[in-house]
Amino acid sequence: MVRLCAAMSYAFTFHDAPLFALPSGALHWPDRDLLVVSDLHFGKSARAARHGGAALPPYETRETLLRLETDLDTTQARHVLCLGDSFDAPDIGAALPEEEQLWITRLQAGRGWTWIEGNHDPGPMNLGGSHLAQLTLGPLTFRHIATDTGRGEVSGHYHPKARLALRGRSLSRPCFLLDEHRLILPAYGAYTGGLFTQSAPLATLMQPKAQAILTGPTPCAIPMPR
Template identity: 50%
Template sequence: MTSSPELVLNATPIGFDFTFRGARLTALAARALWWGAETTLVVSDLHLGKSERVARRTGVSLPPYETRDTLDRLETLIAALSPTRVICLGDTFDDDIAASSLTTSDRARLQALMQGRHWIWVEGNHDPAPPTLGGDPVAELRLGALAFRHIASPDAVGEISGHYHPKARLRGQSRPAFLLDKSRLIMPAFGTYTGGLRSTDAALTALMDKQALAILTGARALPCPMPR
């Protein structure tokens, strides 16, 4: 189908390979994106510190383990892939206060993961201020034909974004999912305490063309037509 992305049909337990605007990418089952030729790992919407932010704003205490679990999973990916560049695609922190309120141990772990890598913080709507952890804060980033930003722009081409935390349902199961068409890729949320927006929601169907794919994450990456 000429309006679909050029797909390399290689679904494995690790991820789903595809070619997007000339770049060979892998949608990882672990809810991250791998660009092997650039040794670049992309993660979106970690929402670190969400339990602290919820307690601060509402007085409701959530089990304060989500930052640790999210960092555990990020550490596992970095150990497996050894990226030279990591792009955090916005809403890395649940708000700017949460970014400055990381525990000493969580801050040390994150800075250890950053060591020796080009670490890029794309600005999100939850965390517009640059974090005080090193790395390069940017409003958006362009690498070759690809543009990385937090919130999708309706007229963009070659765009990789996050923000919506998309989910899709297959065989009665709803999972975090990548959404892919010829113009854009919307990434799932990587963070542990993150909800999701169904791919059938009007905000997503308005952005994605009718031949879009959903790539469900979980035990393996499963591509299917995007439920609408």
């Protein structure tokens, strides 16, 4: 299933589709000219402030957009697929600052753009692109939340993180999770938090031989920590 661990991206094959896990947490499918990201959570700081939650830096959407722009410049992908929870609440898209809305519009220009519905953003957004419950491309089906029966399934939702013990210290890093049937992407948005792989439901959802592909400067796969 896994092919190689290379600098700047991690190449692997999933249901006969050659894919690349990028350092940022994005997934690149060159044969489809596709960049996949999950759980952007645009407007997270605005929503937290509105509801009296923990104060977050107000520039988290801009940081996420800069990361996305960099990945698009690197991959030159002509289609972007956002795997749900792209916005932190159904009405946040319209409430984003004009600069950020225009930035999203600029990234969409000349590209196909698909928003998959998530539990935070179940309805269409007023920011261009198409809005779908799920999408099947060749051998892969893209949706927000993994299912028990999914095969060739690519999803997000859980914000997986791997916790490792290294020289007496505990380290954690967002990660992709991969087994024979499903691939779960890490959260792409800034300040999104995460769920450790040892936690339910990830520990029970993923098969015993599942791998965690760690994000970072040189993505690499390890056995999924349990």
